[in-house]
Amino acid sequence: MILMNDFKAEPAELRAAMSTAAARVFASGWYVLGTELKAFEQRWAQACGTRHCLGVGNGMDAIELALRALDIGPGAEVVTTPMTAFATVLAILRAGATPVLADIEPDSGLLSPASVRRCLTPRTRAVVLVHLYGQMRDMQAWGDLCRTAGIDLIEDCAQAHLARWDDQVAGSIGSAGAYSFYPTKNLGAIGDGGALVTQSQALAERVGRLRNYGQSERYVHPELGMNSRLDELQAALLSERMKWLDGFTARRRVIAGRYDQGIRNPRVRLLAPPRQPLSHVHHLYVLLCDDRAALAQHLADQGVQTLIHYPVPVHRQAPCAGLARDPLGLPAAESHAAGCLSLPCHPQMTDADIETVVDAVNAFGTGV
16 A cells, blocks of 8 residues: 555664664753754754744644734634644634634635635734645735735745745745644654744744743743643654755655646646745645545555545534635635545655556546
């Protein structure tokens, strides 16, 4: 079976380096808010082109902390997409703000600027822009939209590690960028983890307090915070995995390129290609099919695992059924959720694996 992710197939050299890093943490006797975290934060900030990076518990916490640090809470509206992991909207709710759902662009699955404009009200304080599947688009336009509206742009970079638009890295353009290091991400920890990146010193200082109970110095709490700290072990492991990220991303781009060139089946539709060469890091490779269940079963029969990202849009989740949304509705998100299917696109895939996937997709519906 060609798996969606195959951690056991990662290079032995990487696994050995992570074991050495873990041993270093054990020997240090310091496991929270220590030198390993500081070193990783410096490396990730430099990679993202930001002045600051704060390691936190997970990607959802990073979004919540960004909102809280910007004082976006009760009474404030935050516009985002229904085509995302539930954590994006849950973070807004946890911060006390009100999510408002805009529709997506059918060719990419990304948030639609026209729909966002229809969702703006005097209560809007921010847009959480999800770089879905690992792709960035039209970032100057997003910056202009938010500046004109007088609101913050928060980038959800959970799937877009080091994607670039016009030489600016994901997370470096808005007021803050939120990264997840969940194991399946392009840069994944061996458990949960996340980070917030920002150019603002004031925002970074406040997030530094909020992630640690609101503590400014030992046992002094000027405000209410939360417990969300990337631990020393995960920071050390991520520092080692960072060394492989560029190579792994390059392999993902090769795989996606071969899918783009090789898949030629009229029963499936491919998403639009990247508008800039480095703007997509292909965390996921997603196609659309009106008979998704049959395609998924066909691929499974051919030894190809698939997943759906995401089968139930946010506004169809029971706790979010009453959320405000684009007054014209969310038809593109509904259609995308009904037909999207993710193919394997991880860096441990062989050339033979790629050809197997392409051949299997092309054989769907032909009786072969």
